[in-house]
Amino acid sequence: MQPFEVHILGCGSALPTARHLPSAQVVNLRGKLLLIDCGEGVQLAWRHTGLSWQNITHVLLSHAHGDHVFGLPGLLSTMGLLGRTAPLFIHGPSNLQTFVEFLRGHFLPDIGYEIHYQALDPKEHTMFFEDRSMEIWTLPLQHRVPCCGYLIKEKPGLPHIRREMIDFYQVPTWAINRIKAGDDWQTPDGQLVPHSLLTTPPDPVRSYAYCSDTMPVGELAEWCKDVTLMYHEATYASSEGELAQKYGHSTAAQAALTAKNARARRLLIGHYSARYSDESVLLQEAQNIFPATLLAQERQRITL
Amino acid sequence: MQPFEVHILGCGSALPTARHLPSAQVVNLRGKLLLIDCGEGVQLAWRHTGLSWQNITHVLLSHAHGDHVFGLPGLLSTMGLLGRTAPLFIHGPSNLQTFVEFLRGHFLPDIGYEIHYQALDPKEHTMFFEDRSMEIWTLPLQHRVPCCGYLIKEKPGLPHIRREMIDFYQVPTWAINRIKAGDDWQTPDGQLVPHSLLTTPPDPVRSYAYCSDTMPVGELAEWCKDVTLMYHEATYASSEGELAQKYGHSTAAQAALTAKNARARRLLIGHYSARYSDESVLLQEAQNIFPATLLAQERQRITL
Numbered sequence: 128m129q130p131f132e133v134h135i136l137g138c139g140s141a142l143p144t145a146r147h148l149p150s151a152q153v154v155n156l157r158g159k160l161l162l163i164d165c166g167e168g169v170q171l172a173w174r175h176t177g178l179s180w181q182n183i184t185h186v187l188l189s190h191a192h193g194d195h196v197f198g199l200p201g202l203l204s205t206m207g208l209l210g211r212t213a214p215l216f217i218h219g220p221s222n223l224q225t226f227v228e229f230l231r232g233h234f235l236p237d238i239g240y241e242i243h244y245q246a247l248d249p250k251e252h253t254m255f256f257e258d259r260s261m262e263i264w265t266l267p268l269q270h271r272v273p274c275c276g277y278l279i280k281e282k283p284g285l286p287h288i289r290r291e292m293i294d295f296y297q298v299p300t301w302a303i304n305r306i307k308a309g310d311d312w313q314t315p316d317g318q319l320v321p322h323s324l325l326t327t328p329p330d331p332v333r334s335y336a337y338c339s340d341t342m343p344v345g346e347l348a349e350w351c352k353d354v355t356l357m358y359h360e361a362t363y364a365s366s367e368g369e370l371a372q373k374y375g376h377s378t379a380a381q382a383a384l385t386a387k388n389a390r391a392r393r394l395l396i397g398h399y400s401a402r403y404s405d406e407s408v409l410l411q412e413a414q415n416i417f418p419a420t421l422l423a424q425e426r427q428r429i430t431l
Numbered sequence: 432m433q434p435f436e437v438h439i440l441g442c443g444s445a446l447p448t449a450r451h452l453p454s455a456q457v458v459n460l461r462g463k464l465l466l467i468d469c470g471e472g473v474q475l476a477w478r479h480t481g482l483s484w485q486n487i488t489h490v491l492l493s494h495a496h497g498d499h500v501f502g503l504p505g506l507l508s509t510m511g512l513l514g515r516t517a518p519l520f521i522h523g524p525s526n527l528q529t530f531v532e533f534l535r536g537h538f539l540p541d542i543g544y545e546i547h548y549q550a551l552d553p554k555e556h557t558m559f560f561e562d563r564s565m566e567i568w569t570l571p572l573q574h575r576v577p578c579c580g581y582l583i584k585e586k587p588g589l590p591h592i593r594r595e596m597i598d599f600y601q602v603p604t605w606a607i608n609r610i611k612a613g614d615d616w617q618t619p620d621g622q623l624v625p626h627s628l629l630t631t632p633p634d635p636v637r638s639y640a641y642c643s644d645t646m647p648v649g650e651l652a653e654w655c656k657d658v659t660l661m662y663h664e665a666t667y668a669s670s671e672g673e674l675a676q677k678y679g680h681s682t683a684a685q686a687a688l689t690a691k692n693a694r695a696r697r698l699l700i701g702h703y704s705a706r707y708s709d710e711s712v713l714l715q716e717a718q719n720i721f722p723a724t725l726l727a728q729e730r731q732r733i734t735l
Contacts, residue, residue: 141508141512142512142513143475167474167504170471171472191537191538192538193504193505197504197505197508198471200497200501200504201453201471201498201501204497204498204501205445208446222537229530233495233526234495
């Protein structure tokens with residue numbers, strides 16, 4: 128299977144702790160890298176991924192809070208210093224466009240690559256990017272400021288060739304790609320071998336939902352139906368439910384309920400409040416509702 | 432002696448390496464903390480100092496390059512989250528005032544402390560701050576953008592009481608502070624004991640010069656005459672002298688010559704180019720000219 132994996136660069140919340148860096152993740156989908164949020168320290172954390180940050184094509188920003196974007200200035204600068212020439216596409220709420228333009232004008236006058244900022248409407252659930260490998264959709268969230276989650280959906284791959292059938296019918300190499308693309312095969316003596324006999328179905332498509340800082344949003348279950356992996360913030364335990372509501376966050380139980388309603392395969396929780404020196408209370412709470420819950424941790428790589 | 436120490440938080444240059452963080456230092460002068468430059472990662476590095484960042488009263492910024500200021504957004508934000516109420520004084524070139532005001536307006540609407548930015552003229556050698564403990568002077572530097580070094584001069588302390596003389600003349604406790612401040616002492620039988628007999632001179636005053644990114648500046652030797660500790664950037668070895676000139680930096684030999692001409696007690700070099708996986712070549716080169724040279728390293732604390 129082609130890679131589709133999530134690397135956790137940081138999964139703490141705004142107040143720094145010795146245990147966590149602020150929010151940042153990188154998604155590797157068939158070798159294309161998407162950076163999702165960009166908290167301070169992203170360059171340090173990146174080292175453990177073994178990936179090249181020059182391969183980041185898109186940056187997806189959820190909202191204009193420092194713990195999600197203060198790693199951006201250094202990252203944009205470093206990409207320039209390392210000689211990047213490929214354009215970089217940054218997507219996020221419109222108020223972050225001002226930030227990126229400020230940085231570009233004041234600190235990055237000499238970078239050798241273009242930055243294209245696409246301002247998204249965080250109130251719309253819409254597909255804003257598509258290529259051969261994926262679609263990316265916005266997920267409207269509810270936080271203290273305009274905030275946007277992201278749903279990354281893999282596109283179906285090609286069917287797999289059944290080696291033994293290819294050998295049996297002595298199909299030549301030049302015909303393989305056409306068969307993968309859907310063609311049947313006609314043998315030299317005129318027999319038609321249907322495509323379905325020569326192939327097995329493509330791998331099931333996978334998807335990743337990044338639900339950043341948010342109160343529970345009922346529609347997420349529908350938008351993310353059957354998602355392979357859902358990341359959902361779980362800043363607090365239910366005992367701090369009032370704080371969660373006051374600050375526009377979710378409890379671990381609320382995150383789990385959203386994943387359950389979405390029939391997600393697995394749930395990844397993060398954005399832990401600094402008050403938890405041990406997040407097992409959050410894990411326990413979520414697993415009571417949605418057993419297939421994981422705790423995000425820095426240096427973690429999750430294969431979808 | 433009252434503390435006067437420099438903590439190195441980062442001593443690399445713009446390109447990130449696994450060995451160094453970008454420029455940041457904290458000076459502890461009699462318990463008052465001055466943060467000098469503020470590269471990304473300053474909050475991580477701070478932990479090893481054992482100091483409270485709420486005790487930072489002043490931030491001294493040398494110039495508007497990212498590797499000297501990209502830690503500022505996170506630091507200002509964290510101070511707010513931790514409930515800071517004391518005003519923070521930031522000093523630096525005027526083009527960084529725009530940056531601080533942008534951050535204040537876009538990311539820090541709710542902080543409970545005031546930020547006062549004092550725009551300095553990096554072409555003037557002048558004293559811009561003074562209190563009971565210290566004077567702070569600008570040091571005009573020559574870099575690709577307006578750039579300012581800082582000279583922190585301790586003010587003379589009080590003389591020390593000679594315990595045995597105080598006992599001999601049976602000087603009462605209430606008179607001690609007045610004697611320290613310069614008074615003589617008259618014994619009950621009318622004998623005048625001169626101040627000089629009751630005290631020994633105060634500790635010699637100490638000073639710290641922070642010479643950030645710069646080509647060699649001849650006047651530094653005069654401005655920093657007899658400085659206790661001089662930090663001077665040494666981005667390159669002499670073999671890369673052309674690069675140093677091209678990018679407005681110094682070689683280790685040039686840093687050492689400046690320290691020698693200033694008759695500095697000790698020299699601390701830093702801001703190493705990422706090309707050096709081992710900075711001993713820089714140390715060797717500097718020590719050939721100025722033996723009392725030290726290599727800056729993260730987590731280092733130097734007592735003046």
